[in-house]
């Protein structure tokens with residue numbers, strides 16, 4: 001990591017990304033700058049491009065013609081140390097479902113080098129080091145993943161919905177740990193999630209990823225217009241993130257429906273065509 005404190009932790013400029021030439025871009029003209037110590041929630045509908053953005057930032061996809069850097073380094077060609085990406089795909093890897101004991105598993109990725117933080121995480125995540133990876137639940141496996149990913153030193157953390165299968169107590173303790181780590185070490189966190197309960201004190205910023213386009217970053221809690229008592233009340237409401245997300249996602253759905261209809265596209269059941277009838281006859285067991 002560079003010592004120049006003015007260099008943003010995460011800097012994305014005009015990023016457009018398509019999976020293939022014939023598909024619409026999953027990300028379009030995305031610009032996002034996060035400074036050290038920021039904790040940013042990425043909020044967007046299913047398919048909005050959150051995972052794509054996080055994977056690109058983790059250096060997992062080649063991008064062309066856009067700036068995408070962490071501490072000033074291009075993420076694909078020169079990803080700096082101290083960047084940790086934790087995504088949901090990890091738990092479907094057959095290796096982490098094999099007959100391996102958790103303590104051996106953590107040692108195999110250097111857990112003994114980070115003893116203090118490892119032990120703290122083992123307590124927070126309530127992990128039994130004698131568990132066998134093939135005999136534990138999805139949530140328990142997720143806890144092992146988090147322990148493994150977070151026990152080393154990280155300056156930038158890219159989290160893609162990895163708290164979804166944690167129980168609420170473990171999740172709350174983890175969120176507290178992340179906030180504390182980020183404050184003490186000035187570490188930066190970009191976190192994509194659909195679950196907002198217990199999160200109102202987590203972010204310093206929120207980013208609305210609207211159908212592949214990032215709207216301007218907002219500070220959190222939202223700035224309160226002077227003299228607007230009703231808004232002030234809303235911002236004290238721990239559910240306000242949830243309500244804001246609902247509002248944004250409704251807006252996104254309407255926008256998408258408008259675009260779809262202009263292109264003659266439509267989601268949901270099809271009108272009565274021969275193909276549609278075959279589909280419903282095949283799957284509608286009530287008739």
Ligand SMILES: Nc1ncnc2c1ncn2[C@@H]1O[C@H](COP(=O)(O)OP(=O)(O)OP(=O)(O)O)[C@@H](O)[C@H]1O
Pocket residue numbers: 019020023026044045046047048049050051052053
């Ligand atoms: N491997 C792929 N090939 C082609 N298109 C893809 C691929 N992966 C994702 N997409 C498309 O890119 C868009 C963005 O997907 P992405 O997974 O980034 O969304 P997301 O915001 O993370 O969604 P979710 O909330 O459902 O996880 C979607 O329209 C999706 O269909």
